Amino acid sequence: MTVPAPxxxxxxxxxxxxxxxxxxxxxVGFGDLAQHLATADGTTARPADELRLxxxxxxxxxxxxxQKEALDRIAGGSVAxxxxxxxxxxxxxxxxxxxxxxxxxxxxxAAATRLDSPGEALIYLQRYGVFDTAYAxxxxxxxxxxxxxAEFRTALLEFRSAARSxxxxxxxxPELAARAAAALTARQLTAPLAFExxxxxxxxxxxxxxxxxLVQALDQAGPRLRAGHRRTAARARRTIGDARTVLALPxxxxxxxxxxxxxxxxxxxxxxxxRRLEMLGLSHLVPDPSALxxxxxRFAYVDAxxxxxxxxxxLSVGVGHALDADLNALAIGGGPVPKCAVLxxxxxxxxxxxxxxxxxxxxxxxxxxxxAVFGLETRLxxxxxxxxxxxxxxPPRGLCFGIGDLxxxxxxxxxxxxxxxxxxxxxxxxxxxxxxxxxxxxxxxVDGTGDALLPALSRTHDVARISSAQFAxxxxxxxxxxxxxxx
Numbered sequence: 001m002t003v004p005a006p007x008x009x010x011x012x013x014x015x016x017x018x019x020x021x022x023x024x025x026x027x028v029g030f031g032d033l034a035q036h037l038a039t040a041d042g043t044t045a046r047p048a049d050e051l052r053l054x055x056x057x058x059x060x061x062x063x064x065x066x067q068k069e070a071l072d073r074i075a076g077g078s079v080a081x082x083x084x085x086x087x088x089x090x091x092x093x094x095x096x097x098x099x100x101x102x103x104x105x106x107x108x109x110a111a112a113t114r115l116d117s118p119g120e121a122l123i124y125l126q127r128y129g130v131f132d133t134a135y136a137x138x139x140x141x142x143x144x145x146x147x148x149x150a151e152f153r154t155a156l157l158e159f160r161s162a163a164r165s166x167x168x169x170x171x172x173x174p175e176l177a178a179r180a181a182a183a184l185t186a187r188q189l190t191a192p193l194a195f196e197x198x199x200x201x202x203x204x205x206x207x208x209x210x211x212x213x214l215v216q217a218l219d220q221a222g223p224r225l226r227a228g229h230r231r232t233a234a235r236a237r238r239t240i241g242d243a244r245t246v247l248a249l250p251x252x253x254x255x256x257x258x259x260x261x262x263x264x265x266x267x268x269x270x271x272x273x274x275r276r277l278e279m280l281g282l283s284h285l286v287p288d289p290s291a292l293x294x295x296x297x298r299f300a301y302v303d304a305x306x307x308x309x310x311x312x313x314x315l316s317v318g319v320g321h322a323l324d325a326d327l328n329a330l331a332i333g334g335g336p337v338p339k340c341a342v343l344x345x346x347x348x349x350x351x352x353x354x355x356x357x358x359x360x361x362x363x364x365x366x367x368x369x370x371x372a373v374f375g376l377e378t379r380l381x382x383x384x385x386x387x388x389x390x391x392x393x394x395p396p397r398g399l400c401f402g403i404g405d406l407x408x409x410x411x412x413x414x415x416x417x418x419x420x421x422x423x424x425x426x427x428x429x430x431x432x433x434x435x436x437x438x439x440x441x442x443x444x445x446v447d448g449t450g451d452a453l454l455p456a457l458s459r460t461h462d463v464a465r466i467s468s469a470q471f472a473x474x475x476x477x478x479x480x481x482x483x484x485x486x487x
Contacts, residue, residue: 029405030355030394033348034482037297037392042406048487052101053300053343055079055288066128073132077101077300079288083131093131097284098138098277098307099300099341107305114325115139115312135309142313145279155266156331157318162260163327164243170252171242243323257330264331272335274314275307276382282374285343292345292378297484299390302382304337338369338382342390349379354395359387388486394479402477407431410478414461414470426460426474446471 039045050056054077063071070080077100083093115121121135146152246252257264273279286292315328348355359366359381370382403409407430411423427434435453437443447454457474458466466474 030348030352031405031480033295033346034392034394034480035406036295037344037346037348038482038484051297051299051484053077053099053286053291053298053341054101055291069125069128075101076104077291078132078134079291081133081287083133091130093133095132095137095287096134097287098280098303098310099285099343100303101300103301104303104305114329115309116316116319116325118143118313121309134303134306138306138309139313139316141280141284142274142310143316144313145274145310146314146317149270152266152270152314153317155263155270156315159260159263159267159331160318160324160327162263163256163330164323166256166259167243167246167252167323167327170246170249244326247326253330256327267331268334271311271314271331274310275335275337276370277302277307277338277380278370278372282378285341285380292343294377295346296344297346297392298343299484299486300341300343301386302338302341304339307337308332336384338384340383340386342381342383342387344379344381344392345377347377348392349373349377352395356391356393356395357381358391358393359383360389360391361385361387386486390484391481392484393481396479400477401472401475403432404477404480406480409474410476411457411460412473412476414463414466414473420473427456 035042055074057071057074059071060067073094074080076096078094078096080092081095082090084090115135118136118139121139123132123135124130125132146156247256277285292298311332312328315331319325319328342357342359357368357371357379359368366383366385366387368381369384370380372380374380406425408425408427411426413419413421413423432444432453434451435445435456437445437448438450445452454466454471457471458464461470
């Protein structure tokens with residue numbers, strides 16, 4: 001199909017000559033910083049162990065005994081801190097946050113164990129006489145955060161109070177408990193039973209009108225009361241144990257969460273935020289700054305048992321007896337705990353706030369469960385699965401031409417079906433100094449005398465001379481990216 005020329009014609013501008021000013025290099029660019037995260041010297045990739053979140057140590061060749069135990073724990077992400085015992089003795093203990101350099105050792109029956117105090121979470125290394133305080137600190141952190149949040153604290157206590165009253169009502173009225181899995185509503189658990197009895201008096205029973213039944217009941221009430229008759233026999237006093245037994249009945253647990261639905265929703269939402277580590281400061285995540293030095297990236301696993309201990313600590317607020325503790329179990333079935341984390345401490349964070357972080361598990365793209373910035377230069381990304389590949393890319397921009405931060409350009413195909421596809425970096429070794437005009441003005445020698453850029457690109461593509469369009473294709477400066485892969 002031929003498109004006719006515009007009737008008004010087209011105006012084109014052709015410059016015979018022009019003047020320009022070269023500006024000094026603005027400094028380190030995105031490519032330099034991203035490459036430094038992945039390499040030590042610009043070419044050699046950092047070893048995988050160096051990219052784990054842990055304190056660097058200079059270990060001896062063949063550690064053994066207590067020395068090996070300490071080094072193994074530090075290699076897993078722990079740090080050694082001074083500790084004073086309740087007896088007044090001074091010693092040291094191991095501590096770490098929810099992020100670990102290696103997958104945390106699974107605790108026996110972790111899901112079935114409920115922590116009621118930080119002391120229960122202490123791990124005693126009997127052979128060496130020291131404690132691992134990681135889970136005890138997690139419990140205390142969760143409890144402290146809960147006590148500091150008045151809205152959560154109030155919602156938790158109000159939900160627990162409503163659920164406790166509902167459980168006791170079910171224990172006192174077996175007929176209600178029998179209906180729990182069927183048609184029982186939350187109102188029947190919380191509204192006064194006298195209201196329901198009055199409703200039945202008006203609308204239930206025989207075919208007479210509600211008014212007639214009410215008149216008959218009132219007429220009979222006086223003589224029966226004066227005669228000492230009671231409508232029902234006195235019920236036995238119910239105990240906390242009876243209410244706890246009711247919780248095991250089918251459908252009761254779900255029903256109790258509706259005793260105070262708004263408060264229950266606030267509690268579960270707050271706990272889900274805690275599972276995403278939203279209320280924890282950077283010092284909880286990285287207990288020693290040397291584990292995440294300036295201009296570094298670190299990868300870590302998330303210890304689900306640490307997070308569970310923090311949740312138990314938050315739910316321990318206001319627990320008065322075993323029934324309260326049992327009711328806490330209704331709130332712990334929230335969202336999942338992330339499984340891995342990426343931490344970036346770099347000037348990339350403030351200077352390129354639109355940087356694109358992409359993670360993959362196999363070939364599947366993973367969206368982060370959380371993406372947050374601490375302070376100015378530290379970025380945290382949490383993922384629902386352990387990732388296999390992570391890519392940090394420069395923010396997208398318009399069409400740009402020039403040389404990349406690393407002193408190279410990306411060669412691109414100029415023939416066939418793959419025109420424009422990347423072919424690798426040019427030149428090797430990096431640097432365009434040999435393609436500059438004499439005079440020290442940092443002006444490219446495109447096609448002049450001496451070592452010019454256009455002939456060099458033509459030789460690289462094995463053609464006599466590339467066209468101006470093909471030259472422009474080589475000089476496109478695309479956003480840069482750095483990829484990290486799990487070994």
